Amino acid sequence: MQTDPGSAFDLIVRRAVVQSGSEPIDIGIRDGRIAALAPRLDALAPERDAGGRLVIAGFVETHIHLDKACILGRCGHGHADLAAAIRAVAALKPSFTADDVYARGARVLDTAIAKGTTRMRTHVEVDPRAGLRSFEAIKALRRDYRWALDLSICAFPQEGLTNDPGTEDLLAEALAAGADALGGCPYTDSDPHGQIGRLFELAARFDVDLDFHLDFDLDPTWMHLDEIVRQTRRHGYGRRVAVGHVTKLSALPAGERDRIADQLAEAGVAVTVLPATDVYLMGRDASHSAPRGLTPAHRLAARGVVCSIASNNILNPFTPFGDASLLRMANFYAHVAHVDPSEIGACLDLVTTAPARLLRLTDYGLAVGHPADLVVLDAVTATEAVGEIAQPLLGLKAGRPTFEHARARLLPPGAQARVRAGTLRPGTLTNLN
Numbered sequence: 001m002q003t004d005p006g007s008a009f010d011l012i013v014r015r016a017v018v019q020s021g022s023e024p025i026d027i028g029i030r031d032g033r034i035a036a037l038a039p040r041l042d043a044l045a046p047e048r049d050a051g052g053r054l055v056i057a058g059f060v061e062t063h064i065h066l067d068k069a070c071i072l073g074r075c076g077h078g079h080a081d082l083a084a085a086i087r088a089v090a091a092l093k094p095s096f097t098a099d100d101v102y103a104r105g106a107r108v109l110d111t112a113i114a115k116g117t118t119r120m121r122t123h124v125e126v127d128p129r130a131g132l133r134s135f136e137a138i139k140a141l142r143r144d145y146r147w148a149l150d151l152s153i154c155a156f157p158q159e160g161l162t163n164d165p166g167t168e169d170l171l172a173e174a175l176a177a178g179a180d181a182l183g184g185c186p187y188t189d190s191d192p193h194g195q196i197g198r199l200f201e202l203a204a205r206f207d208v209d210l211d212f213h214l215d216f217d218l219d220p221t222w223m224h225l226d227e228i229v230r231q232t233r234r235h236g237y238g239r240r241v242a243v244g245h246v247t248k249l250s251a252l253p254a255g256e257r258d259r260i261a262d263q264l265a266e267a268g269v270a271v272t273v274l275p276a277t278d279v280y281l282m283g284r285d286a287s288h289s290a291p292r293g294l295t296p297a298h299r300l301a302a303r304g305v306v307c308s309i310a311s312n313n314i315l316n317p318f319t320p321f322g323d324a325s326l327l328r329m330a331n332f333y334a335h336v337a338h339v340d341p342s343e344i345g346a347c348l349d350l351v352t353t354a355p356a357r358l359l360r361l362t363d364y365g366l367a368v369g370h371p372a373d374l375v376v377l378d379a380v381t382a383t384e385a386v387g388e389i390a391q392p393l394l395g396l397k398a399g400r401p402t403f404e405h406a407r408a409r410l411l412p413p414g415a416q417a418r419v420r421a422g423t424l425r426p427g428t429l430t431n432l433n
Helices: 082-095 098-114 133-144 167-176 192-206 225-234 247-251 254-267 275-281 297-302 326-336 341-351 353-358 382-387 415-421
Strands: 011-017 025-030 033-038 047-056 059-064 117-125 150-156 181-184 209-214 241-245 269-273 307-309 374-377 392-397 400-404
Touching: 011 374, 047 382, 047 392, 059 307, 059 326, 059 353, 098 117, 098 133, 098 392, 098 400, 117 133, 133 150, 150 167, 150 209, 167 192, 181 192, 192 209, 192 225, 209 225, 225 241, 225 254, 225 269, 254 269, 254 297, 269 297, 269 353, 275 326, 297 307, 297 341, 307 326, 307 341, 307 353, 326 341, 326 382, 341 353, 341 382
Parallel strands: 011 047, 059 117, 117 150, 150 181, 181 209, 209 241, 241 269, 269 307
Antiparallel strands: 011 025, 025 033, 047 374, 374 392, 392 400
């Protein structure tokens, strides 16, 4: 039993498993931060009992689009491919208002928080059609949801840059007004390499990280990835560049993919795989033996590439599904990517610690001095958590509860009457009360 030498704790989370296979420990919280980690803290404070369950620092969402979420009711989802999805959203974008974007974004954030997400990067489209309306709405969400989630904003040009006069000035305006990162989408530009070069220069001017949508098809005979690597080296931007989708890598033989992975690792370019969108949109023209279009993030990670798995879109033409659950996304990825059962637990890293590295979060994780951002999962190991899509039971942000779910209880015949009579204890989650 360990006695804390400092002042009293504001809260103690008892019996928390912070690493698969380890013994439960206590987490002492003071002033919104983790103050102590010990097998047993001898202190009087309000308590939550994790009951020997897995506790993480929350899921980290690196790539989502809050500004165009939840619009299926406006445009349907009968779109044949990526280009059609882009056109469908482009037609709606001029009608987006700040209030509209805020409401739809809030709907997704509410769900994501309840699913255990504590950090998020959202892309937001900035161009002459959208102006800064969506950006201002997302800024308001960043402010209003600070109690539960740290929201980073990546301004980007979905429909091109060099071919879209006025867009670069608007991006610069968004960066000056508080955007945290700069995105790109070379495959929609008439001069893809020109866009990449100008975005690197703009990012360097504002000292922000870069996050590109890239190589989103299944033709591996050409890639913009080479130019991203070249510009990353030229600008000394290693560890500050990420690329999303990169489905072309799924169409390469393993040896060629490994060669590119080694280049990415050496240059410091991270990769985000977006399973729901990548699988939904790729190979739609195949009448049979359709390719999956999913780049194997865990294979790239094994060669030193910083990788993450993320949601991308929720309920829109790019992805007409989704509940903002990163644990479900990790499970889906493990299915589609043929992850070996022995490696399933490692998929948890792709939605927690690895994306935290991608976002360069120096205060992420369960360590003394870090923010007390905790999520209790109804699982004992990482393999259980991913394999069974474990329910997040309790969330804390800076030591304050943000959500709670009760464990389900079964009601066999006669159970209700026995509960009323006091002869059967309801199966509530008493160890988290």
